Amino acid sequence: MARSAAKTPDEYLKSLPADRRAVIAAVRAVVNKHMPAGYQEAMNWGAIMWEVPLMQFPKTPNGQPLCYVSLAAHKNYCTLYLMGAYSNSAEYAALRAAFAKAGKKFDMGKSCLHFTTPEDLELDAIGTVIARYSPDQWIAVMEKSRRRR
Incomplete structure (x- = not known):
């Protein structure tokens, strides 16, 4: 799929073919279930993103939410x-x-897992990874990595 022009995650889901809509909706539900409070769900870069709002962390390298x-x-x-x-x-x-x-199969590229169905994923482990960092903790991780460069 080309990068989506959808403005909201719900609009994005509606734009998908039925088979992919079901897959993305199922995984989105898992992400939302485990996402720590404080992240905002939005469309950015043509995909559904869970981001640290710019109001909370405006010092991003590209001017976009973290x-x-x-x-x-x-x-x-x-x-x-x-x-x-x-x-x-x-x-x-x-x-x-x-x-x-x-x-x-652990099909991970540069920070992304590739999958065709939710059953391809180990959803409990993914939930654990997602729940790991609050927005403040994630900001600290990113700031620490920037200082190392």
Whole structure:
């Protein structure tokens, strides 16, 4: 799928073909269930994002809200970006181990899991990763990583 021009997550879901709409809606529900308070769900970069609002953290490198999780449908697969797993090697290893224990393929690119159905994912482990950082904790992680550069 090309980048969406939808203005809201609900509008984005309505724009998807029925099969991908069901997949994205199911994974979105899991993300929302585990998302710590304080993140805002929005459309940005053509995908559903859970972000730290600019009012809370305006010092982003690109002037956009600080992304924590992102979810999108593409032509042949869907993606779930888990910045918390990508930025923390222990979280990444735990997520990878949970997939292996469940007998599921860990298809992770640069910070995103590729999947075609919710059953491809180890949803409990993903929920744990999502619940890991409050917005303030995520800001601290990002500021610390910037100081290292």
